[in-house]
Amino acid sequence: MVDAAAPARPAVPGAAFGLAVLTFINLLNYLDRYIVAGVLTQVQESLHINKEQSGLLGSLFIVVYMLASPIGGWLGDNYPRRLLVGGSVLLWSLATIGSGLATTFPQLLAARSVIGIGEAGYATVAPAIIADLFARDRRVSMLSVFYLAIPLGAALGYALGGYIGHHYSWNAAFFVGGAPGILFGVAAFFMPEPARGASEDGPVEKVPVLDGIAALRRNGLYCFNTAGLTLMTFSIGGLAFWMPQFLEKERGLSADSVGFAFGATTAVAGILGTVAGGWLGDAADRRRPFGSMWVSGAGLLLATPFMLLATVAEAPAAIFGFIFLTQFFVFLNQGPINSALVNAVSPGFRAFAMGLNVLVIHLLGDAASPTVIGWIGDHSSLQTAIRVNALPVLLGGVVLVVGVRMLVKDRTGESAAA
Helix, strand or coil: CCCCCCCECCCCCCHHHHHHHHHHHHHHHHHHHHHHHHCHHHHHHHHCCCHHHHHHHHHHHHHHHHHHHHHHHHHHHHCCHHHHHHHHHHHHHHHHHHHHHCCCHHHHHHHHHHHHHHHHHHHCCHHHHHHHHCCHHHHHHHHHHHHCHHHHHHHHHHHHHHHHHHHCCHHHHHHHHHHHHHHHHHHHCCCCCCCCCCCECCCCCCCCHHHHHHHHHCCHHHHHHHHHHHHHHHHHHHHHHHHHHHHHHCCCCCHHHHHHHHHHHHHHHHHHHHHHHHHHHHHHHHHCCCHHHHHHHHHHHHHHHHHHHHHHCCCHHHHHHHHHHHHHHHHCCHHHHHHHHHHCCCHHHHHHHHHHHHHHHHHHHHCCHHHHHHHHHHHCCHHHHHHHCHHHHHHHHHHHHHHHHHHHHHHHHHHHHC
16 A cells, blocks of 8 residues: 655646546546436437336446456556547547437447447546646545546536437437547547656556455455445446436426436535545545545445435425435545545556456446346336435445444554554
């Protein structure tokens, strides 16, 4: 594990430009992921598919994404990362445009799968690049800026999908979603390419893959964070995919208003939660060991009851109020938990470690949850499915809180022995 007490160098030249490009790309990343949720009803009617089949649009994307992520991470540890980022963005943007050209369900599934390959080449290396661009004492804040793109991108996906799908067609929504990625894919080729470990002191050694994996198994900080993220990812992946249709089908809201309201709620709650998480994570780390993990665990524990209340409420204002609080506390995690993951491993193995984390959290998380929730929805109701889906959020918070207590206890024991 990287020593958090070691001195750190200042940000490398061009760091602000690199962060801006990566953040805008991350916004498009999540826009392209969630635009399908905003047009899901139109896709179902046009291609004549049921809820379980619809869930495959989310699940198959995640399966391909998670399987390709370790490969993307290995490439990011061994080849120029800006070239990998630019090529990956161009690939997934063209595949998003291709989604709009699909006329059958298998064609749409194939296009969403290619998007997973492109996003794997980007998402595994972007946090590692940011870690090399900025000093360790600024990483929670800088990664929080990067992760602000998640709620904004998801919100734009819901809103654009709902609006364009309602007023034009679901095909047009994919065209609009994919086009900006062409521009930012080209811009990525001109980002700074920091040396691996540029913001650290000391030499950066290459880590053989098998040796690195063995070290990760003994790395408590990495393992507890991955476990907590896995449980959260299962729940949030299913919730993000099905909540718009729950509001439309079981609460009687129009597709157009759901897309706008859910998108706006996600954007505001996500921005406030991510900013608060970055500030609280930095402050907590200054006060106690693994302080940002406390922030993450508390956020998940606090999110659980509000997720349940969102399924009980009938009035739209109450529903969206509880959704807002759920998302605020979930997004509190983004900067702190990902900063802990980045800092847990050495720079020479960072991208592969992030890729392996992506594989685990999606393999055991949201690769199955859209389909599982769709199955429960087909056999009972989406309300019941979403209620069941709150349990992994609760368990994720418990894992993080228990994990940080064990890590603190181990560190105290090591200090006493020394």
